[in-house]
Amino acid sequence: MLVQKYKDMLSGKSVIRQLSEFATARGKEIGYENVFDYSLGNPSVPVPQEFTDTMIKMLQERNPMELHGYSPSLGIQSVKEKIAASLEKRFGIPYRAEHIFMASGAAGALAHAFRLVTEPGDEILTFAPFFPEYNPYVNLTGAVLKVVPANTVDFQINFEAFEEMISEKTMAILINTPNNPSGIVYSTETIKRLAQVLKDKSAEYGHDIYLISDEPYREIVFEGVDAPCVSAFYDNTIMCYSFSKSLSLPGERIGYVAINPACKDAADMVQMCGQISRGTGHNCPPSIIQLAVAEVLDKTADLSVYETNMNILYNELTALGFTCVKPGGTFYIFPKALEEDAKVFCEKALKYDLILVPADSFGCPGYFRMAYCIDTEKVERSLVALRKFVKEEYGK
Amino acid sequence: MLVQKYKDMLSGKSVIRQLSEFATARGKEIGYENVFDYSLGNPSVPVPQEFTDTMIKMLQERNPMELHGYSPSLGIQSVKEKIAASLEKRFGIPYRAEHIFMASGAAGALAHAFRLVTEPGDEILTFAPFFPEYNPYVNLTGAVLKVVPANTVDFQINFEAFEEMISEKTMAILINTPNNPSGIVYSTETIKRLAQVLKDKSAEYGHDIYLISDEPYREIVFEGVDAPCVSAFYDNTIMCYSFSKSLSLPGERIGYVAINPACKDAADMVQMCGQISRGTGHNCPPSIIQLAVAEVLDKTADLSVYETNMNILYNELTALGFTCVKPGGTFYIFPKALEEDAKVFCEKALKYDLILVPADSFGCPGYFRMAYCIDTEKVERSLVALRKFVKEEYGK
Numbered sequence: 012m013l014v015q016k017y018k019d020m021l022s023g024k025s026v027i028r029q030l031s032e033f034a035t036a037r038g039k040e041i042g043y044e045n046v047f048d049y050s051l052g053n054p055s056v057p058v059p060q061e062f063t064d065t066m067i068k069m070l071q072e073r074n075p076m077e078l079h080g081y082s083p084s085l086g087i088q089s090v091k092e093k094i095a096a097s098l099e100k101r102f103g104i105p106y107r108a109e110h111i112f113m114a115s116g117a118a119g120a121l122a123h124a125f126r127l128v129t130e131p132g133d134e135i136l137t138f139a140p141f142f143p144e145y146n147p148y149v150n151l152t153g154a155v156l157k158v159v160p161a162n163t164v165d166f167q168i169n170f171e172a173f174e175e176m177i178s179e180k181t182m183a184i185l186i187n188t189p190n191n192p193s194g195i196v197y198s199t200e201t202i203k204r205l206a207q208v209l210k211d212k213s214a215e216y217g218h219d220i221y222l223i224s225d226e227p228y229r230e231i232v233f234e235g236v237d238a239p240c241v242s243a244f245y246d247n248t249i250m251c252y253s254f255s256k257s258l259s260l261p262g263e264r265i266g267y268v269a270i271n272p273a274c275k276d277a278a279d280m281v282q283m284c285g286q287i288s289r290g291t292g293h294n295c296p297p298s299i300i301q302l303a304v305a306e307v308l309d310k311t312a313d314l315s316v317y318e319t320n321m322n323i324l325y326n327e328l329t330a331l332g333f334t335c336v337k338p339g340g341t342f343y344i345f346p347k348a349l350e351e352d353a354k355v356f357c358e359k360a361l362k363y364d365l366i367l368v369p370a371d372s373f374g375c376p377g378y379f380r381m382a383y384c385i386d387t388e389k390v391e392r393s394l395v396a397l398r399k400f401v402k403e404e405y406g407k
Numbered sequence: 408m409l410v411q412k413y414k415d416m417l418s419g420k421s422v423i424r425q426l427s428e429f430a431t432a433r434g435k436e437i438g439y440e441n442v443f444d445y446s447l448g449n450p451s452v453p454v455p456q457e458f459t460d461t462m463i464k465m466l467q468e469r470n471p472m473e474l475h476g477y478s479p480s481l482g483i484q485s486v487k488e489k490i491a492a493s494l495e496k497r498f499g500i501p502y503r504a505e506h507i508f509m510a511s512g513a514a515g516a517l518a519h520a521f522r523l524v525t526e527p528g529d530e531i532l533t534f535a536p537f538f539p540e541y542n543p544y545v546n547l548t549g550a551v552l553k554v555v556p557a558n559t560v561d562f563q564i565n566f567e568a569f570e571e572m573i574s575e576k577t578m579a580i581l582i583n584t585p586n587n588p589s590g591i592v593y594s595t596e597t598i599k600r601l602a603q604v605l606k607d608k609s610a611e612y613g614h615d616i617y618l619i620s621d622e623p624y625r626e627i628v629f630e631g632v633d634a635p636c637v638s639a640f641y642d643n644t645i646m647c648y649s650f651s652k653s654l655s656l657p658g659e660r661i662g663y664v665a666i667n668p669a670c671k672d673a674a675d676m677v678q679m680c681g682q683i684s685r686g687t688g689h690n691c692p693p694s695i696i697q698l699a700v701a702e703v704l705d706k707t708a709d710l711s712v713y714e715t716n717m718n719i720l721y722n723e724l725t726a727l728g729f730t731c732v733k734p735g736g737t738f739y740i741f742p743k744a745l746e747e748d749a750k751v752f753c754e755k756a757l758k759y760d761l762i763l764v765p766a767d768s769f770g771c772p773g774y775f776r777m778a779y780c781i782d783t784e785k786v787e788r789s790l791v792a793l794r795k796f797v798k799e800e801y802g803k
Contacts, residue, residue: 012524012578012614012615013523013524013675013676014522014523014524014679017523017682018679020682021675021678053472053476053477054472054476056472057470058471058475066462066466067463067466067467070462070463070466071459071463074453075453075454075459075655076450076451076453076655078658079655079658079659080449081449081657081658082658114688115511115689116690118688118690119688119690120688122686122688123688126410126413127409127410128408128409128410129410147682147685148685148688150686151685151686151687152686182408218408219408259471259472259475261477262475262476262477262478262691262694263693263694264511264691264692264693265693276409279409279414280409283409283410283413283416283417286413286416286543287413287547289514289543289547290543290547291518291547292511292512292514292515292519292544293511293514293687293689294511294512294514296660297660297661297692297693298658298659299658299659299696300693
């Protein structure tokens, strides 16, 4: 018989998906260029030309049996070596190939990290606002995701609530910095304090608490922002990385798990990921994509457009009277709605062809997310609609 | 804390992997061309040139944001449409895009199929000899894999043992035809009889029993062999396909689940796969690889070498007195060892630089597997070693 829990999930449709579908449908009516679609976090700048050139060169020159042959289940050794060397150079942490597990994007990396350190019934804590897909990602493994309420002052961690919620059942903490949806980067102070709590609680509970650090936005940090490397502050850190945003390759499903070499049994943990992948059916990410990203590890797409867009939106939103913490990275901004129910607020915005996402599912009701990974020209045109919306609906 | 079950798995190393590592090490001593490595099922013929040309053309001409953008979690619509049309044309079953779920190779397809129709504790039956990775694939989902003993006369299904083992707890049957490791293709008679048992038992138990048909070797069928389309004989069939072998692309992780349109809730089942993938972390296979295989659906690599190799080996093995059922497809042959313990037999073969895999882990002790996806020239050279081995060790 079909498994009921997956059948039941069919009725719940993500708000983001619904809004994105609305935007597409509306685009067919009035031209998509006239829909100010801030719903989806799909990169808006092309992959670096070096990636494309590398792919073409490999396809033209390499032995196809080698190029398209099975990758070892942990990933291609030369690729793992290059990633480890790049991480060591950049963050001063002695990563080696044996600490790297190649994964199918951040989702694949997280699927392995959760299974590595939690049994069914164990708890993972995360902090609002959070990426709503964390719910199925964690809960379908049998572990339980608990969400610590937001610190809405600056969207750093709400430590008071956190220390109340952490318990002996907490096996891992899941963080995402730079953060989707807030755009906030956790400061060195925040990470240090978090690390201290985890050390104290690990000792108190008599078991390791792992820090799972989901870092797909690591390369999108704005000028002057303090953006510490999480792994440098806490030994038991499992870094989950994706090239989706930095290289504008979200469809190619490529990322990795990097186990902090200071973890007890660090190399075993990578081997264990290989065992986990036999159950999840991953095996390895595509060989050619592994080989190609390894050639452009120190490149990114031209990410500067995101900071440009952020500044335009931040200035306009604050001028219009929105409460809004200035993003330190990503391509998201997370203002407070102009009325209590952000769903109603975002519904009204649709009349002005502004597609905004209410943040209830991000664990932060009353706020909304704008994904400004769109052309700057369109951001500028959207300001007219935004002003009209605020004036007509809220008299501001 | 680290999850013990995955840690425990680290000590068990697959025999195939060990032998393959031995072959590589020995190759460094005497030149790999002198090691008759029949251990690994890695295709030995290149991907069709049309695939490479399509990849290069897309990389050169297409908008990179579209090309590398997120695929829908069920797969790219145009790709699903093409696959459905190709299946309909070929097998006369009215597949539509809504019945296709794009997956990361057969392993990814199976990971979704198992979760679709089994809850933890449910049983899946498969037939010896079988691909040993089915054990972790199934057991790590929480379901239980049970293996029906082999019919060693012709490696079709042992129906007597099967009907004894099927029970109310059986939620799915897993078959692999053409078969790894036997090389045998289930006949129309076998599939018809299997379908009848499943219909009868579904009625008797009052629940659907699904037939999960793992078909990565579907395109590698030899001249004159009866190779029926499984789905045509049983409504509740979940086809799991991979392009790994047909296109010689095992590293690129591309395949699909095709739900028989006659399944109750067929389209829902594909949607459910999309939900399952949120837990397994798949999301979708790489966009560019999806798009590229869709352009070469009716092509294969030049698979004729496998039949050539099979005939050479089959003739030699039978001439040397081996008991051996003639393969109908794949690139495997599965003779009976010349002594009771196939592990001892294969150990002795190593002295002659013949890398043969004992079939204990395939559920068929006393037999061994040869993966003849190697150059014909090497197969021919290996015959000298094979004759020497048999003569010196067994006096034949």
